[in-house]
Amino acid sequence: MYGLKGKLQSNHTCQNCFDTYYITAPKGDWAVAQWCKSCRFRCDICNGEGVIFSSRPDRYQTVTDCPQCSGIERRMKLFNEAKLPARYHDKDFGSFSTYSDDAATRKVGNLVEVHHDLYNYALEFVPGSPGVLMAGNVGTGKTHLMAAFVRQLTLEKGFQCRFIEFSHLLSKLREAYETRQNSIDIINRLATVPVLFIDELGKGRKTDWELSIIDELISKRYNGCLSTFFTTNYRLGSSRDAPRKKKARVVDTHDKDFKNQLFLETLEDRVGQRIVSRLFEMCQVIEIEDVPDYRQRRMQKSHTQGRKLGRFSKP
Numbered sequence: 144m145y146g147l148k149g150k151l152q153s154n155h156t157c158q159n160c161f162d163t164y165y166i167t168a169p170k171g172d173w174a175v176a177q178w179c180k181s182c183r184f185r186c187d188i189c190n191g192e193g194v195i196f197s198s199r200p201d202r203y204q205t206v207t208d209c210p211q212c213s214g215i216e217r218r219m220k221l222f223n224e225a226k227l228p229a230r231y232h233d234k235d236f237g238s239f240s241t242y243s244d245d246a247a248t249r250k251v252g253n254l255v256e257v258h259h260d261l262y263n264y265a266l267e268f269v270p271g272s273p274g275v276l277m278a279g280n281v282g283t284g285k286t287h288l289m290a291a292f293v294r295q296l297t298l299e300k301g302f303q304c305r306f307i308e309f310s311h312l313l314s315k316l317r318e319a320y321e322t323r324q325n326s327i328d329i330i331n332r333l334a335t336v337p338v339l340f341i342d343e344l345g346k347g348r349k350t351d352w353e354l355s356i357i358d359e360l361i362s363k364r365y366n367g368c369l370s371t372f373f374t375t376n377y378r379l380g381s382s383r384d385a386p387r388k389k390k391a392r393v394v395d396t397h398d399k400d401f402k403n404q405l406f407l408e409t410l411e412d413r414v415g416q417r418i419v420s421r422l423f424e425m426c427q428v429i430e431i432e433d434v435p436d437y438r439q440r441r442m443q444k445s446h447t448q449g450r451k452l453g454r455f456s457k458p
Contacts, residue, residue, distance in 0.1 A: 157182040164215050165298070167222070167232045174232030174290075176219035176298060186212055214301070222297040225304045231290035236262045239287055240437075252434035254284065260429065261288055265295040270302055270337040274371040276422050278379045278410070279431030285374040289340050292372065296338060305333060306340040309357075310347055316356060330356070334363035340372045345413035357414050365421050373422060377410040379430060 160166050160179035164186070167176050189195050189209035193216075197205050241254040261275070275292075277285050289306070296302040312333070319326035333339055347353045364371045411419045 163298075164212075165219050167294075167298075169229030169232050172229055173223070174227040174229050176222040178215075178219075188212070218298050218301050221301060221303055222294065225293050225297055225306050227290055227293055227306050228308070231286065234287045234290040235294050236265070236288075236291045239284060239291060252283075253432050254434055257429055257431055258288070261292065264427075265292050268292075268296065268300075268370075270370055271368060272370055274338075274373070274426040275429055276373045276375070276379075276426035277429045277431065278375050278377065279434065280436065281376050282436030283431045283434040284437065285431065286342055289342060289372060289374055293340060302338060303336060304338040304340065305336040306342065307333065308342040308346075309344050312341075313347060313353060313356065330360055330363075334360055334367070335369075338370045338372070339364065342374050344373045344375045345377045345410050347413075349413055354415060357418055361418055361421055361425075365425055371425055373426065375410050375413075377408060377413055379410055379419075379428065 156162055157179060159181040162182070164179055164182060165176050166179050167174055169175075186209060188211050193209055193212045195206070195209055199205060236258065239254075239258055241251060241258050243249040243251055257277075264275070277288065279285050293304050293306050296304050312329075315329055316326050318324075319329060344357075361371070410422075
């Protein structure tokens with residue numbers, strides 16, 4: 144269950160990989176899947192050889208790939224080609240916390256419902272199905288959930304995926320322009336992959352060039368009816384629904400009113416009405432609500448525990 148089949152059972156043979164034959168680990172910038180060294184040679188079909196030998200009636204031997212090992216090898220390759228950031232190498236649906244850090248029985252916002260819906264959608268998902276547009280404040284678990292979805296589609300279902308953070312895409316394209324490489328190839332590869340995950344849509348400086356990149360990529364995937372997933376830190380409502388911002392020449396960035404105004408900016412403000420309209424047609428929409436930043440919660444918990452232990456007491 145949740146992509147780690149052995150975790151919820153007690154009869155697995157390998158405690159390292161829970162009988163999946165693979166593990167995931169960080170390697171440089173990326174998450175990689177590799178054979179579990181503890182049970183690589185325990186395949187009950189080929190005994191770890193990777194191939195099966197059989198004799199024909201004319202006494203010639205034939206060699207074929209082991210269906211189990213070759214299938215695992217292919218799924219690991221798909222996971223590695225998805226280019227998940229190294230930090231998310233072990234993120235799955237089972238490790239996602241939907242309850243408060245200080246009270247394991249208290250729900251955090253609507254995370255239980257979001258987690259349930261996404262997990263069940265990942266189980267039934269096939270390429271060509273609608274993607275997901277997930278909106279929520281910073282630190283609410285959006286990237287963890289998308290990484291879990293990638294893991295499920297590649298390692299469990301064998302689908303080709305690609306994950307990219309939007310600002311990293313812009314950086315790669317700028318580098319291609321500066322080094323006179325073919326930037327069109329970068330866009331075309333992302334425009335044709337069966338399932339694409341774009342993290343932090345709307346992040347950037349909102350220049351005409353950035354908006355043209357978004358428009359080109361999304362238009363190609365929209366016209367090709369390809370599954371595309373997005374996360375964004377911006378609200379999904381129209382800016383017309385938000386209170387009008389006050390004009391000021393000088394602002395205090397630490398002022399509470401300034402921060403409130405900042406979070407009033409919408410995804411439509413960042414990428415335009417045309418793109419948002421297409422996103423709503425391409426995707427199921429999920430909004431994470433009433434969930435505080437888990438990094439701040441973790442820091443506050445650590446600080447509280449430190450006080451109890453006397454770590455922060457004055458000498």
